[in-house]
Structures are given as C-alpha cells and as structure tokens.
Amino acid sequence: MSDPKIDGFELEKGFRGMAKDTGSDQTMFKGVHWGKAMMWIFLLSDTFVFSCFLIAYMKGRASTPVEWPNPSEVFALDAFGVPVPLLLIALMTFVLITSSGTMALAVKYGYERNRKMCGYLILATALGGLTFVGMQAYEWSKLIHEGVRPWENPFGAAQFGSFFFMITGFHGTHVSIGVIFLFIYCYKVFAGHYDEGKRGWFTKMKGDYVEVEILGLYWHFVDLVWVFIFAFFYLW
C-alpha cells in the first residue's frame, strides 16, 4: 500500500512510474516505509532458502531408486477408528490460513487506528500460530514414535526423514519466531505504543501502525511457504 503522493506530487503509475522511480537519483521505493522495504528484501532472501530446501527435496526424491513413502498413508490420522489421509495436515493448513486472515484484518484495523480490534486480531493470530506449532509437535512425536529418523524410516526411501524434519522444522521455527513477535506486538498495540508514537527498542523510529503491516508481511510469508510445503511435500 504505497502512498501514491509524495510531498503533494502525484506519482506516475505502472512501468513508466517504475522507470521514473528507479532513475530519480533519490529513494527508489517511493512511499514505501523503509522497514517494509527491508522486510520484503529479507523475505526475498528467505524465499531462496526455502526454495533451496524444496529443490533439494525434489532432487533427492527424483534420484532415489527406492520407493518413496506414500505421504497420504504416512500422514494419515485415525478419526473414530477410521484412518483419514492427511487429516492433521489439512487442519494445520486451515488453522494457518485462518491466522493469516486475522492478521490481514489486524493490519487494516491498525491503519484505521482501531486499537482494540487490531490488538484482539493480533492475539487471535498468535493463538492460531501457537495451535499450528502444537499440532506440528504432535505430528513430529507421532512420526518419531513410528520410527522415522533423519537417516531411516519404516516406510521407504531413507531420505524421507531428513527432508521431512529439515523442511517442516525450518518452517516451524519461522512460525514459532512469528508467534513470539505477535505476542510482543499485541502488547505494544494494547499499550498504545503505536497511537502515541512511542519508540521501540534499538531504534529511534517512532511507533507507527506500519509496524503491524511489516509483521503481517512476515506472517503471510510463513503462510505462503506452507502453501508450497503442503503442495510439494504432503500432496505430491
């Protein structure tokens, strides 16, 4: 949501606008808060890290002559005595999407300076993230009980375990870090730091609701990565 006006001047849109922004001998991302630009660049680099993991997984799976474990059986969960394929994973997906939706609304209410709605929605997002991590911990312990290790597993190709723990573990770490920050920002919103423009730690920057959007970018990214993990690791 860049500001289309800078100091009263209307900025040109589209590719002409891009050429002018880039060649203006000034700041390139006009109307974009520096924190937001930095978060985007961090997310871009994080995209490459996750891509490397998923590409390694693709290559590992494509190059093994041993049968790959069938994810829809490995990740099945018994519901009322009937094994339902991917039940837990589907629930995790829905929980994460729900938390992404509440985060998007929190950003909206933040910009409208609706402190309470913003705070409660961030709290809901944090609780969704916590639920997700809890379900993932359950999934990990279930698979470890069944004998899945990074070097072997009873279902098929030995590489399965290492890719599973590496990829979902790295994603789970991102979710956990996100949850911690969501709780911190929830406190900051309720305490009114963004209404009063109170300074945060390690920064002279005055508190502003744009910080909620920056946190939101990170949180949506975590959801975005899960979309790819869900497709490639669990469904493929």
Added chain:
Amino acid sequence: MEETKKKSNQSSTHKIGIYLWIWGLLFVLSFFSYLVDWYQFQGLLRWSLILFFMFLKAGLIMAFFMHLYWERYALVNVLLWPMTAIVCFVALMVAEGKYTLFSRLFYFFVGG
C-alpha cells in the same frame, strides 16, 4: 506533513469485504487441493491440479494479504524477477536428478 500522513493512511486501507473474499477463496482452494488427495487422482491430472491450486493460493496471498497488488511497480518488480532464478534452478535440478537416477540404476543393478 503529520496531517497528510494520517489522511493517506486512512485512504489507503481497503474495504473489509476484499479481505473476507480472499480469505474465503483460500479456504475453498485449500479444500480443493485436499480433495485432490482424497480422491487419489494420479499422474498428470494430480500434479497439474496441485500446482494450479498452489499458485492460485500463493498469488492471492501475495497480491492481497501482502498488498503487492497495490504496491508500486518499482517494488513489485524487484521482488518478482529474482524468482525466475528459482525456476532455472528447478530446471537444472530436474535434469540432474534424472541423470543421478540413471547412473544409480545403471551402476547398482547393471554393475560398473
């Protein structure tokens, strides 16, 4: 300046309807991609459906939840063009994976 900043922040928020729509769509698309596994589609149909739903979901999240649709092109292009490097990497590793599989099968079973 402070005045205009507040004003612009207010004008740049979007109606709640758009977020709820995207939210609903994401639910429906996730449900569909789950159905791909539920009905055990196989082969070309399976992976084309998985990829279709995946890219649709990713696009919706990036465009609307992460506001890329409303950002200036200078930012959007800086973020999206590097992704083509990932596509190249995938293509390279597909070829490499096939070669590794071939050489494993050849030397494990046929012998060196």
